[in-house]
Amino acid sequence: RDEPVFDGQYSNRCYQNAVRDAFLDFQRRAARAGRYTHDEDERFTEQWERIIMHLPYAFQAKRMFPAVFHRDREGTSMWDDVEAIVGAPPAREDNQDNASWEKAMDQYRRAISKTDAYVTFHRNRIEKGQRASSLIGNQYTGSIFLALMSTFESDLEDNTDLDGVRFGLCGYGSGAKAKVFEGTVSPNWREVVSRWNLFERLAGRVAIDAVVYEELHKGVREDSVVPPNGEFVRSEEEESDLEGARRYSWISA
Template identity: 25%
Template sequence: MKIGIDKMAFATTSEYIDLAELAKVRGVDPNKYLIGIGQSEQAVLPPTQDIVTLGAAAADKLLNERDRERIATVIVATESGIDNSKASAIYIKRLLNLDDYVRTVEVKEACYSATAAIQFARGQVALEPEKAVLVIAADVARYGLKTAGEVTQGAGAVAMLITAEPRILAIERTSVAYSQDVMDFWRPLYATEAMVDGKYSTNVYTDFFKHTLSRYEKLTDRKLDDFAAIAFHLPFTKMGKKALEAVLDERDDQTAWRLRKALLASQNYSRRVGNLYTGSLYLGLMSLLQNDPDLKAGERIGLFSYGSGAEGEFYSGILQPGYQEQLSNVAGDLSERQLISIAAYEQQFNDQLGMNKADVEYDVSADPARFVLAGQKNHQRQYVDKQQL
């Protein structure tokens, strides 16, 4: 029985900034951002949005009535949790009007946990093939204004339906997970911004990729030649390039050309949105599938997942016929966003609810999204479906 990703959808904010403009305001050479980091645009999170509203928006794009009836579990993977106890999946389940006989949980391990959620989902579907599991990778990457990490911020969510007989990617049995206690990136409970050792983290990422790929090759007797493409976790687009070149080692044959071309296709959307933490690998996968016209059903795609702290996993899947029809229109959504000024971005950054204890009420009328965060009352976040107002 095949088990894997049946549908995928992406949601982000309605506003963005131009990173060339940010570079000018910060007194930095724009090429440091555009070429050195590999980012050109960045999603801006209004105070009326968070992982719950973004996750619900992504899931709402892919669910039909049949999907809703067979969902057994909702798993939200995030490192941007909005409560230390209550799972964000419960809020999302309510906004989506899913049945109360649905399991709802939240999982965490930096940017890696969406991959763990998919593997958990595969196990449930194997036991109950008639059921589906909704996996949502939702995050807000936040480092602070005028910091070294500012250019690698972002926000968004990728929703995936994991089923038997999937229509996008049938996940193969062999996967390799690898973990070590590493302090390359973390966010203490008292902080709203992450702490990161950028160069160290890049080196750890590359090492984990080489470790997991090498063991995968030994377990399966497969080589790079067996992959049509490899999708990478992309906190910034240059990260995937560093990892791929570390294993290609100046190869200039047909396989190297194919994998480099596929990497460029996978970077397209991340370059325009920014860092999605848990969702970065899967936005990269969507970008690959929608921007590489040479991919064909039956071909093998490799996936490298990484979360600082640190955990990595390499696994693979086989593309299914008609996979393009099961993806939301990411390019269309990005083209509808509104460009805002750096001053407006800075204001929105500072207006986030964060760790505020006070009651807060936001004006949601300016937010075009269906699902919004209306504020906080009695220490409880107030989520609203504007279609029900």
């Protein structure tokens, strides 16, 4: 077909497969760099104290990460315990078409997501990242950064000790391209995170009606809904010799 196609299940499968493949690629690169030995070291999803995901919607990671959870734990006693509950992955039958095979695998991963092992894993390592997303919605390219902020601020509130621990991060783009990487938390993370006030700012949002929304959407509204405070705004003096240039001014808090 020449026109774009929207298929929610297909889109989810692209996300799931891309993140899984990116994770396996990261695993191979880490092994070549001497960072990781598969048969000796603790698996990455256990090494990472938190896992930060691109979240098109709040519960995307909870529903899509079982594919990585499965692959990372294969061959371990952790996976043996899960497999004792959900059984072995479905074997692909001769001449089985892709659609029915993918449907069977989707059902299998859904079964994994309901096990106590996965529920606990998600609660401990992923859930804090989805809290802000559930209040905002899809941030597109900003999604992984929002999940990171949500996680850090939630851990600050819980007085969690994250000094020096590793985070795993999984980014994704709509072209079905994913990247997995890791980072180590700096000892001064509390000082930085304490200035964000993410959830406080979200709680102070102002509701708008349909008329104001249309004005903002069409770019015809001249005044800000909320007076600028401690942020950059488009400057009224935008004359420039540079085509397409935009000038901004800082409004103090």
